[in-house]
Amino acid sequence: MxxxxxxxxxxxxxxxxxxxxxxxxxxxxxxxxxxxxxxxxxxxxxxxxxxxxxxxxxxxxxxxxxxxxxxxxxxxxxxxxxxxxxxxxxxxxxxxxxxxxxxxxxxxxxxxxxxxxxxxxxxxxxxxxxxxxxxxxxxxxxxxxxxxxxxxxxxxxxxxxxxxxxxxxxxxxxxxxxxxxxxxxxxRARNVAESFFMWLLVAAAGVAILTTIGIVLSLFSETMRFFSVHPASDFFFGLTWNPQFRGGSDLGIIPLLWGTLYITFVAMIVAAPIGIFAAIYTAEYASPRVRSVVKPLIEVIAGIPTVVFGLFALVTVGPFLRDYFAVPFGLGTSGSSVLTAGLVIGILNIPFVSSLTDDIINAVPQSLRDGSYGLGATKSETIKKVILPAALPGIVGAVLLATSRAIGETMIVTMGAGAAAKLDLNPFEAMTTITVKIVSQLTGDLAFDSPETLVAFALGSSLFVITLGLNVFALWIVRKYREQYE
Amino acid sequence: MYDAPANKQSVDQSNQKITARNVQVFYGDKQALRDVSVDIEDRTVTAFIGPSGCGKSTFLRCLNRMNDTVAIARVEGDIRLDGEDIYHPMVDPVQLRAKVGMVFQKPNPFPKSIYDNVAYGPKIHGLTRSKSELDGIVEESLKRAALWNEVKDRLQESGTGLSGGQQQRLCIARAVATGPEVLLMDEPCSALDPIATAQVEELIDDLRQNYSVVIVTHSMQQAARVSQKTAFFHLGNLVEYGETGTIFTNPQDPRTESYITGRIG
Incomplete structure (x- = not known):
């Protein structure tokens, strides 16, 4: 049966x-x-x-x-x-x-x-x-x-x-x-049924947590395997990323980390101000009717698959930056660049920042606005001096969450920034990130137990630790200052 | 409806701070206030009483155009401050609110230091030229709000860390610091305990020396204690307006009598 x-x-x-x-x-x-x-x-x-x-x-x-x-x-x-x-x-x-x-x-x-x-x-x-x-x-x-x-x-x-x-x-x-x-x-049948449903809910929560633990454990056990075949100091402090098929590769994380942080920095320079300003508009200035149209429209961006953004970076933004900025100023001839990927990831993250910020601004009590208007403050004075300071911890949290999303972005970097691991300051140069290298190391034809493949897990662990740290920091900030106006 | 004789007797024209004629307020299609006409005197505490939803807070918020911040509110009629129409298109509501300060029902200090709370108004209006001048305004305002002795050693601590009564006095100090001519208070004691209420009431009486104070209250005892003039609102109408003593001892309108004796409300 x-x-x-x-x-x-x-x-x-x-x-x-x-x-x-x-x-x-x-x-x-x-x-x-x-x-x-x-x-x-x-x-x-x-x-x-x-x-x-x-x-x-x-x-x-x-x-x-x-x-x-x-x-x-x-x-x-x-x-x-x-x-x-x-x-x-x-x-x-x-x-x-x-x-x-x-x-x-x-x-x-x-x-x-x-x-x-x-x-x-x-x-x-x-x-x-x-x-x-x-x-x-x-x-x-x-x-x-x-x-x-x-x-x-x-x-x-x-x-x-x-x-x-x-x-x-x-x-x-x-x-x-x-x-x-x-x-x-x-x-007491009701109590029996009641406790059963409680355990059902506990089990559902448990599945989520256990899965996370499982992922972390498998990530770290493979990372340990990598460090048993490759010296950890070379990985963490190596300035060259140059995997070889026949072994003897340089597997330093520094160039990848630099690329990741550089692209993330550019992305947040784009996403944070635009997202926050958009949120201030939707939360404070827009009439309810405008808001009900504008807010969903901004959030549509979040629904576009990242690979589509990648195409946008590859065929539109990249060539545009190269032809109008990089080449005329003699800064390089590469279509894929840090700036391309950073700009597009920034755009991708705008709705993330603006949506969270909008919620946070709306959570600032109306009584604070009234108090400020009642003293003869204008709208922008009220926003600058009362609302934004009150909402600041939440906004910082939102920006940090968006940052960890930008760090984890893969598709746009692959298509927009290229795959060359470089340590360079020029934003018009092609660079690459940790996530891109994880994909390319795991999808090669190398044996699974070679350091060239296993390094992907060490990269993944590093990325995990970075984003986890950022998320914990963001939550800590949000929690620490949350009760200020309650 | 309010009729003139009660008012004419003692009040001379120059003593009138705010004159309102035929004020109507609509929230969307709903009419919240009908044909309200009131003269509010300078250096006097005027109390607005009436059951919930009678329009007394709505009228109060017309006097400094706080209703402008409510998108669906519409105000008709004529309100003059020192003879100038405050709803005239040339009037900047922001400047008006600097002259007509407001204290709200729930204490709403900004999540800033005590000092910055009081300095907020003077700073945005550019009232001071130096730090020491600003320090002076802050000290004087806190003294006037009877809070100085309690907070003078911790001006840099957060205003939200004070007790409810202290917070409300901080809000009064904040309103006073802007140098207003009129102070509007929307149920300023409803979130406070009796001791804090007594302190704020005493303060209101002091403030009468310098300002015209308009207070909305649910407590008739409070109105009787602090005000010289009382207006009774009911269902969006101004029913009766006159000397506080007269309203409470010899009301002209049967509705007023029912309310103050506790039969409606």
């Missing part, structure tokens, strides 16, 4: 449980719902939860655990030499499971019985040819021990599935019985 059908059965049982539980709760007080501790619907929910929660949890755990257990047993059977070498055991496992899948497809296509499959032998019949007929291509002839492993893999999978079905159904039926038996007038 497959997982889909099993789930439907469990859900059907839960539905039955809901109806039966509700009716039984009513019966237990002879139809007078006022005598129940909880409404009948909560009794129904409780029974349904008793059916589904243990069964679904068991199914989830089984589905995760079964492949791990089977793999461990198969690898164990392949012999100590293979089991000791993680690469070899991984390869062998891939072969085994591909053949097992092939046998499944073969059985589905030809209608062979399990016994007939069991009697097949790789040294007697042309397994490779027959599997190719059903669309499973194998790279080489099938070795007998691999083939027998594939057969035992199928056997274990089938046993596992049967056992899981039995267990899940037992749990579901058991939960149904237990849930129904517990129903009586005084049973």
């Amino acid at each position: 497959n997982v889909g059908i099993l789930s439907i059965i469990v859900l059907a049982l839960a539905l039955c449980g809901f109806v039966v539980g509700r009716n039984r709760a009513l019966q237990s007080v002879k139809g007078d719902a006022r005598k129940l501790h909880s409404l009948p619907v909560y009794h129904g929910q409780t029974v349904a939860l008793f059916v589904t929660v243990p069964a679904v949890l068991m199914m989830a755990v089984w589905l995760v655990a079964q492949p791990m257990v089977i793999e461990a047993r198969i690898v164990g059977q392949l012999g100590d030499a293979v089991a000791a070498d993680p690469v070899a055991s991984k390869l062998a496992m891939e072969d085994v499971s591909r053949i097992a899948d092939g046998l499944d497809a073969l059985q589905a296509a030809t209608g062979l019985s399990d016994d007939e499959i069991g009697d097949m032998r790789s040294d007697l019949s042309d397994i490779r040819g027959r599997l190719a007929e059903v669309g499973v291509a194998l790279g080489s002839e099938v070795r007998p021990e691999i083939f027998s492993m594939a057969k035992s893999l199928r056997g274990m999978q089938q046993t596992g599935a049967t056992m899981m079905t039995a267990l899940v159904l037992m749990l579901a039926v058991g939960g149904l019985a237990l849930g129904i038996l517990r129903i009586e007038g005084d049973f």
Whole structure:
């Protein structure tokens, strides 16, 4: 029985449980719902939860655990030499499971019985040819021990599935019985349902946090691997970025960090003033009608995919800056430049800054404005001397959040600033950033365990630490000064 | 409706600070104030009383054109300050508000130091030429608001860190520092405890020496304590206006009598 059908059965049982539980709760007080501790619907929910929660949890755990257990047993059977070498055991496992899948497809296509499959032998019949007929291509002839492993893999999978079905159904039926038996007038079904929903919400929050922890752990473990094959001091203090295919590369982060910070600086020079001024206009000057049009229009920018911005940088901004500024002033002939990418990332970040700033300005209490106007201050005096100082911590926070977004931007830099890692002050030169190099190091043809590839993780960790630091700093500022006018 | 005789008897023309004739206020389609005519005297505390939503705060906000900051508000009629029409197109509402200061219901000190709160008005209006002159204004205003002794050692601390009563007196000091001729107070004690209220009331009485004070209040006891003139508003109309003693002891209009005896409100 497959997982889909099993789930439907469990859900059907839960539905039955809901109806039966509700009716039984009513019966237990002879139809007078006022005598129940909880409404009948909560009794129904409780029974349904008793059916589904243990069964679904068991199914989830089984589905995760079964492949791990089977793999461990198969690898164990392949012999100590293979089991000791993680690469070899991984390869062998891939072969085994591909053949097992092939046998499944073969059985589905030809209608062979399990016994007939069991009697097949790789040294007697042309397994490779027959599997190719059903669309499973194998790279080489099938070795007998691999083939027998594939057969035992199928056997274990089938046993596992049967056992899981039995267990899940037992749990579901058991939960149904237990849930129904517990129903009586005084049973606090509402509290049970209540605490279940709390745990559901806790689990949802937990998923988000665990994912983050998982990402960080995998990032840092790969980074450690990089530092075991490449000296950390070369990485952090190296002034050259020059990866080589044959090894012996210079992998210094400084030129990339410089490019990242330079481009981010240009971007924020563009985004911060324009975004803040736009926000002051929408929050303080625009009439409600104008505001309801202008604000969404500014925010549309945020909805444009960054790759489209990249195109804009590549075909419009880059050539424009080169032809009208760089070449006439003798500052370079490159179409891609720090200024191109910085300008376009800045534009991308305008709605981010303006939207947050607008919210922050609106959060400044009207009473402060009244107080200032009441003293005979003009609008711009009020904004300069009262509103902006009151909103400043929030605005700083918004700008810092936008900065960490600019630091992480990849697509626009790839298309607008080029890929040359350089330490240069000229904003019309092509430079590149950490994110771009992460992409290019990971998408090359190099072996995965070479320092040239692993450096991507070290770059990623560095970037993560930088943006995390900025975000924490931004939140700290926002929090520290938030209560000032409350 | 307000009729003239109550007023004519004692008031001579030169003593009138603000004269309002047939003032109407609309918020969108809704009329908030109908045909209000009032003469507010100089060096006098005038109290506006009436149930919630009767238009007394609305009228107060007409007197320094604070209603201009509300997009849907529209004011008709004639309001004159020292004989000059304050709604004349040539009048700059910003300058008007420097002459007609305002203190609000909820204390609203700026999130700045105590000193900067008081110095705010003089600075934006360029009233001082030197730091010492500004220091003088700040000290004098805080003294006039009876706050100087409590804050003189911590002028650089934030104004929002003061207690509610101190904050409200800071707001009064802030309004006084601009050198206004009229002070409008919109329920200045409603967010304060009785002790702070007593301090502010005492202060209002002192302020009468130099300014014309208009105070909106929900508390009839307060009106009776601090004001010389009282106006009773009801449902957007000015029902009765006269000497405070007369209004509270011998009201002419049955609505006024019902309100001050607690039958409507």
